[in-house]
Amino acid sequence: MAQDRASAVTWTRLPGACPIDHACVDVDQWRLIGAHCRETSGRLAALWGSDERVAGRGLLVHALLVSESGWSWISLDAGATQPWFPSLDALFPTAARLERALWDLLGIASDKRDKRPWIRQGAWGPADFPLRRDFTQTHAAATGDPYPFVVVRGSGVHEIGVGPIHAGTIEPGHFRFSVVGDEILRLETRFGYAHKGVEKRLEALPLKDGWRLAGRICGDSSAAYAGAYAMALEAMNGCEVPPRALWLRALLWERERIANHLGDLGALCQDGGLAFGHTQFGLLKEQWLMTHGRLFGHRYLMDTIIPGGVACDLDAAACEVLEAECATVLATSRRLQDIIDNHAGLQERFLGTGRLDMGDARSLGAVGLAARASGIALDLRARHPLPPYDHLQTRLALRTQGDVAARVAVRFDEIFESLRLIHEILAYLPQGPVRARCEDPGGRLGFGAVEGWRGEVLVAITRAPSGATHHVHIHDPSWQNWPLLERAVLGDLVPDFPLINKSFNLAYSGHDL
Amino acid sequence: MYKLIRQIFRTGIRHPPRRVLAETPAQGPTLAAALGRSLAVRHVDAGSCNGCELEIQALGNALYNLAALGVRLVASPRHADILLVTGPVSRAMADPLRAAYAAMPAPKRVLALGDCARGCGIYTANYATVGAVGDVIPVDGVIAGCPPSPEAIRAAFIALLGL
Numbered sequence: 001m002a003q004d005r006a007s008a009v010t011w012t013r014l015p016g017a018c019p020i021d022h023a024c025v026d027v028d029q030w031r032l033i034g035a036h037c038r039e040t041s042g043r044l045a046a047l048w049g050s051d052e053r054v055a056g057r058g059l060l061v062h063a064l065l066v067s068e069s070g071w072s073w074i075s076l077d078a079g080a081t082q083p084w085f086p087s088l089d090a091l092f093p094t095a096a097r098l099e100r101a102l103w104d105l106l107g108i109a110s111d112k113r114d115k116r117p118w119i120r121q122g123a124w125g126p127a128d129f130p131l132r133r134d135f136t137q138t139h140a141a142a143t144g145d146p147y148p149f150v151v152v153r154g155s156g157v158h159e160i161g162v163g164p165i166h167a168g169t170i171e172p173g174h175f176r177f178s179v180v181g182d183e184i185l186r187l188e189t190r191f192g193y194a195h196k197g198v199e200k201r202l203e204a205l206p207l208k209d210g211w212r213l214a215g216r217i218c219g220d221s222s223a224a225y226a227g228a229y230a231m232a233l234e235a236m237n238g239c240e241v242p243p244r245a246l247w248l249r250a251l252l253w254e255r256e257r258i259a260n261h262l263g264d265l266g267a268l269c270q271d272g273g274l275a276f277g278h279t280q281f282g283l284l285k286e287q288w289l290m291t292h293g294r295l296f297g298h299r300y301l302m303d304t305i306i307p308g309g310v311a312c313d314l315d316a317a318a319c320e321v322l323e324a325e326c327a328t329v330l331a332t333s334r335r336l337q338d339i340i341d342n343h344a345g346l347q348e349r350f351l352g353t354g355r356l357d358m359g360d361a362r363s364l365g366a367v368g369l370a371a372r373a374s375g376i377a378l379d380l381r382a383r384h385p386l387p388p389y390d391h392l393q394t395r396l397a398l399r400t401q402g403d404v405a406a407r408v409a410v411r412f413d414e415i416f417e418s419l420r421l422i423h424e425i426l427a428y429l430p431q432g433p434v435r436a437r438c439e440d441p442g443g444r445l446g447f448g449a450v451e452g453w454r455g456e457v458l459v460a461i462t463r464a465p466s467g468a469t470h471h472v473h474i475h476d477p478s479w480q481n482w483p484l485l486e487r488a489v490l491g492d493l494v495p496d497f498p499l500i501n502k503s504f505n506l507a508y509s510g511h512d513l
Numbered sequence: 514m515y516k517l518i519r520q521i522f523r524t525g526i527r528h529p530p531r532r533v534l535a536e537t538p539a540q541g542p543t544l545a546a547a548l549g550r551s552l553a554v555r556h557v558d559a560g561s562c563n564g565c566e567l568e569i570q571a572l573g574n575a576l577y578n579l580a581a582l583g584v585r586l587v588a589s590p591r592h593a594d595i596l597l598v599t600g601p602v603s604r605a606m607a608d609p610l611r612a613a614y615a616a617m618p619a620p621k622r623v624l625a626l627g628d629c630a631r632g633c634g635i636y637t638a639n640y641a642t643v644g645a646v647g648d649v650i651p652v653d654g655v656i657a658g659c660p661p662s663p664e665a666i667r668a669a670f671i672a673l674l675g676l
Contacts (some may be wrong), residue, residue, distance in 0.1 A: 089537060135640070165557055167589075169556045170588060171563055172558050172609070192605055193605040193606050194600070195605060195641050196560050196603055196641050197636075216635055217562055219567055220563055279575045280520065281575070283527065283574060285571075286571060286576050299662065335520055337517065339520065342516075362609045509561065512603075
């Protein structure tokens with residue numbers, strides 16, 4: 001009977017580059033599809049909501065699921081008054097925080113176990129839901145709601161609170177450590193400090209103009225975010241992106257990946273006590289960014305990927321510059337890897353520190369770089385490749401130890417693989433235009449996914465049939481991976497936290513939106 | 514160790530590029546008169562996208578070498594002469610920002626770094642943001658850009674120090 005209900009779901013293949021099936025489901029089907037996904041080793045990629053009451057429906061809850069067979073997107077009408085849906089957090093731990101955020105932003109309730117706010121931070125009232133379309137801002141100032149952290153009791157246990165302003169030059173967030181001496185018994189993170197109302201802002205912008213903001217949500221992943229946004233938009237209006245533009249996008253994504261890995265490897269050396277490494281990788285990254293500025297117009301590749309294609313192009317001379325630079329970075333990175341791998345002091349800090357084993361990583365729903373360092377072979381470029389990755393045959397970087405050393409090793413592997421991909425892209429870059437016309441979309445639903453340097457960056461757009469309203473949801477892989485950090489630090493020392501944290505280097509702004 | 518030393522010699526000493534700045538230089542009075550020649554800077558991300566943070570971090574690389582100008586980033590506002598603030602100020606960060614400013618010893622100055630900190634940038638004020646940095650604490654100078662390049666930030670410090 002249950003299977004009958006699940007098989008009665010009508011799936012529709014959405015148009016666009018990224019193959020995905022969509023279905024509107026009822027409460028039973030929502031539960032069954034979630035459970036089936038879990039049983040077949042699938043995972044929850046994202047969960048969010050949209051207010052579609054103006055279109056004569058209620059508040060909708062959407063879930064993105066992914067399994068070996070590909071992407072699926074289910075939408076459940078949670079009702080217009082007292083909206084409710086069955087929680088997925090027993091199936092997918094990732095859902096827990098997403099459901100808390102869903103309550104904060106849209107007031108859609110689930111039978112979730114943790115009732116604390118996640119994004120709200122007392123910045124608006126507990127009965128106000130900013131992503132509802134009838135939300136009007138009335139309050140004066142933030143109230144600074146108390147937030148009950150989970151308390152660890154026992155002899156000698158005390159708490160260390162860090163943030164929202166951190167000692168280093170990083171984004172705002174709060175870490176609450178429960179420790180005995182220097183040993184971490186528990187870490188609880190709290191976010192929402194960088195919440196800027198991105199999704200509300202995107203609702204107010206015409207869809208064709210949202211790309212500029214999409215590229216400024218997470219400064220280190222601008223190309224991935226803008227790329228996923230463009231992909232979702234192009235899916236909605238049937239825009240055919242010219243092949244040359246697709247290849248140039250891949251070039252930009254790979255360059256973004258290398259820039260971040262170089263910077264993080266430098267920071268990891270710094271936190272591990274090897275200033276030499278910080279200096280060396282700092283210089284490599286700086287030269288890489290300068291090339292971005294010179295050839296693509298922006299050091300962090302902002303405004304390079306636009307709906308319909310790209311806003312930059314390469315001539316033969318520029319390709320030669322890029323080739324030569326890749327050769328330099330390859331040679332220098334190999335030398336530095338040799339030095340790091342043989343530096344006893346640094347290895348002593350890296351090996352076994354911040355360990356996350358494969359079982360924990362899998363049950364927590366790990367994605368991206370952190371998953372690959374714990375032996376989970378996830379990489380959209382290799383598992384669900386879109387052009388040009390289907391031609392490029394990306395070799396997935398994989399390590400099983402799950403410690404800081406493994407995440408360092410994965411970063412090196414990915415630098416070398418991305419350099420190889422760039423070489424291939426430059427060799428086989430198709431000729432032709434780099435941009436197609438991409439006007440306001442006609443479709444109802446659009447989806448885009450890009451394997452950014454942290455993991456999969458997802459954009460899902462829903463649009464009312466009349467076209468009068470739309471909602472853009474952006475999902476950063478940090479939603480999945482922040483809980484990994486909480487697990488990885490257990491039993492480690494507080495002074496090792498910066499090192500472990502940097503080995504993940506997760507997003508705050510991309511998470512908080 | 515031999516390989517490490519060899520790599521240091523291979524790298525040599527780098528100097529920041531000299532070129533005309535595309536961005537607007539910082540506006541504001543020279544700080545050297547009030548604060549002296551050595552500046553301790555505390556950075557606060559009040560809701561930025563992380564772009565400005567990356568450029569502040571880049572100032573510490575061997576090319577821009579901000580420390581050579583006598584400017585260093587410090588871990589606490591209690592040690593700071595200058596508060597370097599990025600981002601449109603989110604509601605959740607307004608109070609921490611005020612607290613950091615209040616914790617600084619006088620004389621103190623505030624620099625708003627980046628288009629968001631300067632005027633809310635692409636984010637514009639909404640339910641989740643209170644506006645630009647100047648809407649929360651007094652601002653003495655701004656450095657424009659999205660994000661401002663390390664050259665522009667370095668040039669702003671040189672101008673402020675009257676070098």
